[in-house]
Amino acid sequence: MNYWLMKSEPDVFSFSDLKSRPKKTEPWNGVRNYQARNFMRDEMKVGDLILFYHSSCEIPGVAGIARVSSTPYPDATQFDKKSEYYDAKATSENPRWILIDVSYERDLKNHVSLDEIRKHPELSPMRLLQKGNRLSILPVSKEEFNFIVKLGT
Numbered sequence: 001m002n003y004w005l006m007k008s009e010p011d012v013f014s015f016s017d018l019k020s021r022p023k024k025t026e027p028w029n030g031v032r033n034y035q036a037r038n039f040m041r042d043e044m045k046v047g048d049l050i051l052f053y054h055s056s057c058e059i060p061g062v063a064g065i066a067r068v069s070s071t072p073y074p075d076a077t078q079f080d081k082k083s084e085y086y087d088a089k090a091t092s093e094n095p096r097w098i099l100i101d102v103s104y105e106r107d108l109k110n111h112v113s114l115d116e117i118r119k120h121p122e123l124s125p126m127r128l129l130q131k132g133n134r135l136s137i138l139p140v141s142k143e144e145f146n147f148i149v150k151l152g153t
Contacts, residue, residue: 002048003145004039005128006066006102007055007136015052015063015104024104029075030085032097036137040100041072043139050102051140051148053128054111061113062148070101108152122147 006028008014018026031037050066074095077085090096117123127138140148 001142002043002045003051003140003142004044004048004068005051005053005062005126005138005140007053007138009056010054010063011057014054015066018052018066018102019064019104019107021104025069025101027075027099028102029077029099031075031099031136032085032087033135036135037097039137039139041098044068044072044100046071049105049145051145052102055136059111059113059115061111061116062108062152063111064107065105065149066102067105068100069103072098072100075099108149110152112148112152116151117148120147120151 013026018024028040031040046068048068050068051062052064052066054060054063074092075085075097077083078087078090078095078097079092080086087096117126118129123129123144126140126144127133
């Protein structure tokens with residue numbers, strides 16, 4: 001099993017939004033970074049656990065736990081000319097962008113803020129805390145995952 005941190009702006013799509021979806025599942029669309037895409041395409045597996053992270057908000061941090069619930073498949077927004085994620089170079093025969101479905105797993109009792117994460121030397125190797133790392137999808141170790149979950153309980 002792999003562990004991930006996936007960022008979303010809560011005013012665009014929040015952990016509460018995921019929890020309120022039918023089947024508590026949503027396609028993770030709109031990823032337009034090749035490294036983040038490659039994580040979804042090549043490394044994410046059904047059942048992997050996710051720290052659902054709220055970014056670009058007043059108090060960024062981990063809002064809850066989700067799970068990868070599908071294998072990768074083409075992101076339909078790349079073909080939709082009305083979508084902000086449209087990609088004129090993508091074709092159905094050769095899609096450039098993929099997504100996976102993400103499902104609600106469980107709440108954390110407490111939001112684990114970025115400031116709280118920074119306080120713990122055990123978490124200092126996290127890619128989230130490395131300078132210049134702005135990817136929306138980041139791998140985390142099992143130990144980092146469990147440490148943050150413990151902070152949230």
